[in-house]
Amino acid sequence: MAEPAWPCVLLAIITLSTFSTGQDMPFGYSDDLSNFITHPEFKVPLLNVSTQDKQGLAPGYWFMTPYHGLQSPLIASPFYYQPCQVGPAIYDSVGVLESLAGLSGDSEASTLILSLTGFNFSKQHDARFVRSNKTHTIISFLNNAAGNGDQSASYSSGLIVSLDTAASPMTASILAKYDRPDKGLTRQRGNVQILNNGHILGNWSGGGYFTEFDTHGEVLMEAKFASERFSSYRVYKHTFTGSPTYPPRLRAFSYGTEESKATTVFYVSWNGATEVRLWRFYSKEKETEIPLGEMRRTGFETQFMAEGFYKKVVVEAFDANGTSLGRSEVEQVVRPQNWETAAFAQNFAQASMTVLWLAPAAIVVVFMVGVGFGSRLLRRHPKGYKKTNLT
Numbered sequence: 001m002a003e004p005a006w007p008c009v010l011l012a013i014i015t016l017s018t019f020s021t022g023q024d025m026p027f028g029y030s031d032d033l034s035n036f037i038t039h040p041e042f043k044v045p046l047l048n049v050s051t052q053d054k055q056g057l058a059p060g061y062w063f064m065t066p067y068h069g070l071q072s073p074l075i076a077s078p079f080y081y082q083p084c085q086v087g088p089a090i091y092d093s094v095g096v097l098e099s100l101a102g103l104s105g106d107s108e109a110s111t112l113i114l115s116l117t118g119f120n121f122s123k124q125h126d127a128r129f130v131r132s133n134k135t136h137t138i139i140s141f142l143n144n145a146a147g148n149g150d151q152s153a154s155y156s157s158g159l160i161v162s163l164d165t166a167a168s169p170m171t172a173s174i175l176a177k178y179d180r181p182d183k184g185l186t187r188q189r190g191n192v193q194i195l196n197n198g199h200i201l202g203n204w205s206g207g208g209y210f211t212e213f214d215t216h217g218e219v220l221m222e223a224k225f226a227s228e229r230f231s232s233y234r235v236y237k238h239t240f241t242g243s244p245t246y247p248p249r250l251r252a253f254s255y256g257t258e259e260s261k262a263t264t265v266f267y268v269s270w271n272g273a274t275e276v277r278l279w280r281f282y283s284k285e286k287e288t289e290i291p292l293g294e295m296r297r298t299g300f301e302t303q304f305m306a307e308g309f310y311k312k313v314v315v316e317a318f319d320a321n322g323t324s325l326g327r328s329e330v331e332q333v334v335r336p337q338n339w340e341t342a343a344f345a346q347n348f349a350q351a352s353m354t355v356l357w358l359a360p361a362a363i364v365v366v367f368m369v370g371v372g373f374g375s376r377l378l379r380r381h382p383k384g385y386k387k388t389n390l391t
Helices: 337-380
Strands: 003-005 047-051 061-067 089-091 097-100 114-117 125-132 136-143 157-164 170-179 191-194 200-203 210-213 219-225 231-238 249-255 263-269 278-285 288-296 301-307 312-318 324-327
Touching (some): 125 191, 157 191, 157 200, 170 200, 191 231, 200 231, 210 231, 263 312
Antiparallel strands (some): 047 219, 061 089, 061 231, 125 136, 157 170, 191 200, 210 219, 249 263, 278 312, 312 324
């Protein structure tokens, strides 16, 4: 029975890659895209994965090239795309995004006249030379078997074919065939890859659907984008180690009705760093760092919470052996705006209370001063005083 895995995301960005398909996405629509506090410019298609044999999967990361565009609603031109990262994406073998990176690999087209032995193919994609000797050449490719209208088979498949180059004309025979598991047709794009351990990775394009087969043709894993509106141009699997030269990115926010009752929430990511296993968080007090806690990496972006308010914070990354990999820059914690409003209101209230408390005392003082002045006049003129003519 398939074991579902709901991937989060981790990652490294090198290039921006968007493609126009006539079904451009509104930029604000993100129900099927990952969003990150530390990298709001990243928009990564969510990927759902099910594994039949997680331990049997070939090691490595999936390099996926999404096929879609992000169109800005603010600019009318259909050729303008919002500058945000949408792929290519690098996922680990259970669907956790590890990176966004540029991929390229054009190949020259050529025409061969072949005599097919017991099979046919059409609309094929991604033909690759596997190995060759003096008389035979092994190639792999995706037999799409269908285009926009016609089709030559009931469903698409990955083929490993042997070419007898010594024969005239050359003859081709199937060494292995890997049928699309859902018995569907890939009418556009797609590819097949032979992995280092002999497994086969098949990219069926539509919906980002791809699978990994073992050496006996059994399906070990299936994955698909959360939304049918996305497709994949190519999917490859390779081992990959990322060690960025730039520091981790940290963002921190405090929440609560007042500073004394605050909770500080941290968000940290390190685009491209594949070896991070643990994050350790600190409060920065002048030249002193106070440990606040630690959290295992949970994907592209990890969240951590600590009680209290801290003006400045920093985070440090560690690998599986406990070795420090790098530290973020010191980050100023964002305070709630209502704290400033509350502090002003409190100060105003205190000032008002002070005025109200002092007002009666001021009246008494004025009255006493008046009484004292009147008494002095009476002592000087006990029978009253005579008006003096100043002219």
